[in-house]
Amino acid sequence: MSTWELDAIWLSGQIALLTLLISTPPALVLASVMAKARWHGHWLLNTVVLLPMALPPAVVGFALLMGLSDDGKLGHWIGNLTGWTLSFFPSGAVLAASLVTMPLMVRVLRPAFEAIDPMMAPLAQTLGASPWSAWWSITLPLAAPAVLSAMALGLAAAWGETGATLVLASALQPSPRIGHPEHSVPLALMQALRSPDNLGAATRLALVSVGVAFVAVLLSEAGRRHWQGRWAAIRPRGPHP
Amino acid sequence: MSNASKPPKALPLPLSVELRLQQPGLDIQAQFRVLPGRVCAIVGRGGSGKSALLKATAGLHPSLGGRVALGHQAIYDSTAGVNLPPHQRRLAWLDGHAHLFPHLSVQGNLEYGLARAPKPVNGPTFDAVTQWLDLRSLFKARPARLTPSQRFKVALGRALLSAPRAILLDDPLSGVPEHDQPPLLDLLAQVPTRSKLPVVLISPRMNEVIRMADDVIVLHEGRMTSGGTVPQILSDVSLSTFLEGVNAGSVIEGEVKRHDIEWLLSEVDVAGQRVTAPAVLHAVGRKVRLKIRAREISLHRDLLEGSSASNQLRGRITQIMLAGENGSYGAVGVELDHVRETGDFSIQPGVQIWALLTRRAIQEMDLAPGQPCVASFKAMSVAVSSWR
Numbered sequence: 001m002s003t004w005e006l007d008a009i010w011l012s013g014q015i016a017l018l019t020l021l022i023s024t025p026p027a028l029v030l031a032s033v034m035a036k037a038r039w040h041g042h043w044l045l046n047t048v049v050l051l052p053m054a055l056p057p058a059v060v061g062f063a064l065l066m067g068l069s070d071d072g073k074l075g076h077w078i079g080n081l082t083g084w085t086l087s088f089f090p091s092g093a094v095l096a097a098s099l100v101t102m103p104l105m106v107r108v109l110r111p112a113f114e115a116i117d118p119m120m121a122p123l124a125q126t127l128g129a130s131p132w133s134a135w136w137s138i139t140l141p142l143a144a145p146a147v148l149s150a151m152a153l154g155l156a157a158a159w160g161e162t163g164a165t166l167v168l169a170s171a172l173q174p175s176p177r178i179g180h181p182e183h184s185v186p187l188a189l190m191q192a193l194r195s196p197d198n199l200g201a202a203t204r205l206a207l208v209s210v211g212v213a214f215v216a217v218l219l220s221e222a223g224r225r226h227w228q229g230r231w232a233a234i235r236p237r238g239p240h241p
Numbered sequence: 242m243s244n245a246s247k248p249p250k251a252l253p254l255p256l257s258v259e260l261r262l263q264q265p266g267l268d269i270q271a272q273f274r275v276l277p278g279r280v281c282a283i284v285g286r287g288g289s290g291k292s293a294l295l296k297a298t299a300g301l302h303p304s305l306g307g308r309v310a311l312g313h314q315a316i317y318d319s320t321a322g323v324n325l326p327p328h329q330r331r332l333a334w335l336d337g338h339a340h341l342f343p344h345l346s347v348q349g350n351l352e353y354g355l356a357r358a359p360k361p362v363n364g365p366t367f368d369a370v371t372q373w374l375d376l377r378s379l380f381k382a383r384p385a386r387l388t389p390s391q392r393f394k395v396a397l398g399r400a401l402l403s404a405p406r407a408i409l410l411d412d413p414l415s416g417v418p419e420h421d422q423p424p425l426l427d428l429l430a431q432v433p434t435r436s437k438l439p440v441v442l443i444s445p446r447m448n449e450v451i452r453m454a455d456d457v458i459v460l461h462e463g464r465m466t467s468g469g470t471v472p473q474i475l476s477d478v479s480l481s482t483f484l485e486g487v488n489a490g491s492v493i494e495g496e497v498k499r500h501d502i503e504w505l506l507s508e509v510d511v512a513g514q515r516v517t518a519p520a521v522l523h524a525v526g527r528k529v530r531l532k533i534r535a536r537e538i539s540l541h542r543d544l545l546e547g548s549s550a551s552n553q554l555r556g557r558i559t560q561i562m563l564a565g566e567n568g569s570y571g572a573v574g575v576e577l578d579h580v581r582e583t584g585d586f587s588i589q590p591g592v593q594i595w596a597l598l599t600r601r602a603i604q605e606m607d608l609a610p611g612q613p614c615v616a617s618f619k620a621m622s623v624a625v626s627s628w629r
Contacts, residue, residue, distance in 0.1 A: 119340050122301045125327035126334040127403040128357030134328075137353075141344045 008188035019158035027105035035113035053103035057163020096164035112146030149223030156216035253277035254312030256439040269463035275439035285460035333405035337415030339396035341384035354403025364404030490534040513580035518623040537622035538596035550617035
């Protein structure tokens with residue numbers, strides 16, 4: 001494996017881990033809130049959160065570019081204020097991956113929170129637990145297998161995010177070429193495919209991606225099975241008025 | 242000071258509830274008060290708002306107005322703007338689902354509330370509760386592996402250990418198969434005396450109400466239609482018919498007088514008269530409650546000879562009214578004569594029982610208020626219940 005292949009794998013790994021770190025807490029909060037929420041207009045939050053999942057990834061990338069790059073008004077303003085500008089790595093790639101990954105995680109987490117006996121947290125409160133303590137000690141542990149499942153899927157999605165990343169890369173890296181140090185695995189793979197000499201490199205990158213996806217799906221399904229088994233065993237059965 | 246290290250335990254306070262709340266299609270309004278160590282039962286048909294009322298008391302359901310207080314301390318008061326969250330109200334909740342935390346062991350469940358109780362813990366000790374409920378062998382078990390009876394016991398223990406200030410029971414035995422309920426009801430009936438806390442009980446099973454409750458309130462479509470002591474309310478034939486249909490009857494209090502070992506019968510003193518019932522295990526002198534179904538009582542002008550009805554109680558008709566869905570039959574109220582030990586009797590206001598008769602029978606016997614009569618029923622139609 002050549003250096004640029006290893007670089008791409010290392011970059012994708014960094015993007016995936018950073019994305020997971022950034023997306024997991026808001027995904028947990030949103031899923032937990034959305035599972036309970038029946039307030040006026042909760043459907044709007046629901047739609048906005050899940051929207052990036054349904055949008056063409058290129059549109060997500062475009063929106064990020066327009067919103068946050070130095071050319072956009074907001075990006076310019078932020079840049080003036082803090083000195084921060086949107087670059088491809090880490091901010092651009094991680095933001096793009098987060099926008100696509102978080103809705104996916106919410107989608108996986110929400111049914112788990114919805115499946116929790118709705119009296120569990122209130123009952124913990126009658127036993128003296130504050131709402132926060134009840135969430136931390138009861139709700140979150142009950143959803144833990146689903147959290148594992150969502151994180152594994154999120155890792156795979158962040159690793160492989162291509163559409164939005166490609167749009168950002170084409171805008172923020174004016175001359176894409178083989179061996180660019182800021183290429184994630186999918187981008188490197190695409191570049192490699194442009195010349196027949198690099199077919200071996202493309203195959204290797206593809207195989208690594210298959211491996212990552214395989215482990216992620218395996219973990220995710222293990223979490224889901226554990227979660228289902230737990231609820232099958234404890235769900236209240238029998239008639240209750 | 243030597244007293245400083247051992248602060249006095251806070252005394253249990255009475256729970257008073259006066260609430261208005263709403264459920265889809267139902268306005269609920271009720272008020273009741275429970276003294277420490279006493280039990281108030283809320284009865285009524287399904288959908289009458291009993292559970293919502295109890296949930297609102299615990300702070301688990303929003304209220305529209307009213308006041309909930311322990312002693313003089315309001316935990317909810319709409320006019321004063323007080324609305325404590327559930328964890329500051331500290332009212333223990335127990336319902337038929339037990340709601341054990343599946344990711345914690347039995348011990349973890351039991352310690353959950355104990356760990357969060359204000360220090361110093363003003364409640365029973367861990368050892369006392371687990372020994373009483375016989376939970377020691379289950380400490381390491383996961384809730385999913387427990388039987389329904391064990392789940393109930395763990396949930397009861399967890400509730401008691403959280404050092405609550407009152408106990409709210411929403412049909413707590415409904416998750417347990419019927420044949421496993423009696424021993425658990427025995428345990429549950431000890432809770433008010435052991436904990437000395439006010440207890441509120443919702444139960445569709447009248448045997449639980451008769452066994453545990455001191456007072457009863459009746460909720461019908463969200464409104465409190467009546468309230469009073471158990472014998473008062475459960476012997477009111479119109480309420481009783483409403484609640485129990487064909488099982489309607491009278492609940493009267495008495496004292497065990499004698500056991501007949503040869504025939505396996507027990508005699509209970511009611512207003513100085515003797516009621517014979519199938520043998521019970523309660524000791525002589527023990528106060529018990531008798532439930533006699535109104536449709537199993539017949540009325541006679543005089544004492545009967547050669548009858549299988551071993552119970553013949555003298556009394557006087559107080560009122561006659563129509564009963565049943567369409568007034569298809571009559572209910573006759575009979576106030577029992579209070580018989581003194583010496584044999585002579587005098588009429589005192591007191592124990593009343595009801596007989597359901599056909600309108601024809603009432604007509605043919607020419608029954609009218611004020612007439613003396615004899616109410617007879619078989620020993621087999623008496624259900625004796627201990628009373629806590």
